[in-house]
Amino acid sequence: MTMDMGPLLESLRSAAGPQDKDRALDALLTVFTDPENEEKTDDLSVDVTGQGLFDDLLALGRDEAHITKVAQLLAEVAKTESVREPCVEKGFVPLLLRLLEKQEDINSMTQACRALGNVCFDNDLGRGIVQDNNGIEILLSLMRTLLSNTEDGSDRLRTIACGFLLNLTNTNESLQQKAIEGGALEVINKYLVQYQTADGLCNMILVTISSITDSEQCKSRLLESGLLTTLVDFLRTPMGDENCESILDILIAVAEWDEVKDALAQTELCPHLISLAQTNVQQNADYSEENQQKIKLSSDLLILLLTGERSMEVLFDDGKGEIFGASLKWLDSEQDHLQISGALAVGNFARSDEHCRFLVEQGVVGRLLVLLKPVYGEPKPTLEHAALSALRNLAIPGSNKASLIKEGVIDAVLVLVESEMLAVVFKIIGVLRMLVDGQEEAALKLGQDREFVTRLVEWSACEEHPGVKGEATRLLAWLVKNSRTEEVMRNIIRSDGIPHLVGMIMSEHIVMQNEALVALNFMVTTVLADVALPLKEAELAETLTTLLLDKHTLPEIKCNTLTLTKTILTAENLREDIVSPSMCDAVRGLVDHSEDKVRQAALAVIPLMEDSSEGER
Structure with a gap:
């Protein structure tokens, strides 16, 4: 049951002198700060504001003798959401900001x-009212x-001021x-440098950083402020270790920007992250939830840094980088997240032919294949996806393809073709497509x-x-192109693959259009x-006609379409279905095309087309 606040408000209104007013304010504050009333605070706030408390406080707030307690009572009442806007509408914000601007008394500024x-x-x-009254400038000052x-x-x-900036x-x-x-970033940076042992303040600073850096505009100032280096240094302190997850969350968020990746790669962050991940594995064989989270965040941040071009090169360091060595060891770990991180790291390092060749020479392929083997019959889709991503990248350089095939990558990947995880299937096909490129036997x-x-x-x-x-x-098209074998082509025909190749001609991607045209040819x-x-x-005839008539079809595609048309016109089984008005x-219209190669291709088709017409008569 909510207490009747009427008598307390009446005492405040009837108070004659400064001491009586102070006592009345103290009585109200006692009610709001009593732990036993904690669950009643919202009801109490609504009650007193409904009975005109704001009018009373506004009158008292103009008197410097009572302003601190007025501010304190407003702080208690404003914990209730429904009274915040009425508080603003009464005009308290400028009054409170003036208290901060004067900077005369610690207690009044605190309240x-x-x-x-x-x-x-x-x-x-x-x-908005705080902003209109230069509140940000006053607070930062x-x-x-x-x-x-x-x-x-x-x-x-200091802690409360950071909380105000956050809210x-x-x-x-x-x-x-x-x-x-x-x-703000420069001020926060100085706070974190100067007060690294102040637990409550450090927590508030980290929450504030997490919030304020959630802005596209903060990128350049973040780098200029020195805050990144401070966070990395703080992470390596005892207090930083206590706040490890918060710091890593912040760094993961800001490392979405490539400039930040590059800057972090130049610090001592990566060696510390490796140490964090490995220490937490060693500390607890059962991998407690806290340890698991530290391992996950540390390795996630490392992988994120590797997604940047410059940062990846810095961390690779010609194969001598500490993170590169650690990622290879993680492939052999018994901890799932480290295995996944190791595979993702390899995949990110394998973004240049030179790196790919180096990785294969280091024996990474066999270790990745081990990760694809189900443990106790249970598939691990996330791990499979990571390992397949790495294998696909490693299979891109022509010099690597034979090595991967020899190591049994095709057979290892084919074991997974029954997977129902489409993300895994996508990677399976990608690996195989890379391996058949220029490899007839594959x-x-x-x-x-x-x-x-x-x-x-x-x-x-x-x-x-x-x-x-x-x-x-x-991959269907690549099997045709790279095998050029009747048996393979007939298998695709028997499996009803032709409609998909014909459909591929109308792809929005030029490369795919060309691949389909070449395969069908x-x-x-x-x-x-x-x-x-x-x-x-x-x-097929309708599809080819559509491409030839479309003004947006690129000259290269028109030429390949005409080449296929010409091939078909020489085949009696298809000729009569191709020749239509x-x-x-469409072909005659291309004789005046602006591109010479298109004109020449059209001119080569027209005689065959006319021969077909005469044959029909």
Whole structure:
């Protein structure tokens, strides 16, 4: 049951002298600060403000003798969300800001900061009024002054001032920008440098940093402020270790920017992250939840740093980098997240041919293949995805393909083709596509496997994952191009792969259009009797006509389309289906094309097209 606050308010209103007013304010504060009333605070706040408390406090607030207690009472009342806007509307914000601007008394500034911080919590109206009254400038000026203040209570005020900055700017990009422009990052940086043993203040600083750096505008100032280096240095202190997860969360968030990745790669962060991950593995064989989180965040941040081009090169350091050595060891770890991180690291290092060759020479392929083997029959999709990503990158250089094939990558990957995780399937197809490029034997091995080709055609129809669909169809085309073998082509035809290759001609990607045209050209030339009917049923003629008529089709694609058209016109089984009025018009229209190579290709087709027409008559 909520107590009746009427008598206390009446005592405040009837108080004659300063002492009586102080006692009345103290009585109200006692109610709001009594731990037994903690659960009733919202009801009490609504009650007293409904009975006109704000009018009473506004009158008292004009008297310097009572302003501190008025601010304290406002701080307590403003903990309740519903009274914050009325508090702002009554005009308390300028009054409280003047207290901060004077910087006369630690206690009055503390209570004013508390009140303003509470008023601005999730309250854009309050934030706007603070901004209109130069509140950010006033607050940052106070925080700068407090850097060297050693008075009693200054420690608490520093923490509360940081809390006010947090509540003022949180999720508000405009105010975050104003604070950053006003030097908030530089001030916070100095606080963290100077007060690294102040537990409460450090916690508040980290929460404030996490909030204020959630802004695109902060990137350049973040680098200029020195805050990144300070955070890295702080992480390596005992207090930093206690706040490890908070610091790592901040660094992960800001490391989304490449400039920040590059800057962090130049610090002592990476060796410390390696140490954090390895120490927490060694400390607890059961991997407690806290240890697991430290391992995860440390390795996640390391991998994020490797996604930047410059930062990756710095950390690779010609194969001598500490993180490079650690990532190879993690592949052999028994800890899932370290295995995943090791594979992701290898995948990121394998972004140049030189690195890829070096990695293969280091024996990384066999260690990745071990990760693909199910443990106790249980698949690990995240680990599979990471290992396959690395293998795909390693398979890109021509000089590596034979080595990977020799080490059994194709067989190891084929074991996973029944996976129902489309993200894993996407990587499976990607690895295999890289391995058949220019490798006739590999293309034959896959193309002669009817079961695999059937599965590949199924993936080519995968509408729920465009990446899988695109990769699968491209691999069909690559099997044709790299094997150039009748058996492989017939397996694709028998598995109903032709409609997907024809559909690929209309892809929005030029490379895929060309690959489809080249593959179909090989098939028409090699297995015409088998492919003729499927091509008719897949409406190849209509597709080619559409491409030739489309003004946006690139000259290269038009030329390859005309080449396929020419090949088909020499094949009796298809000629009559290709020659149509629309096709004739499309080809003749290209005789005046602006590109000479298109004109020449069209001129080469027209005689065959006219011969077909005469044959029909």
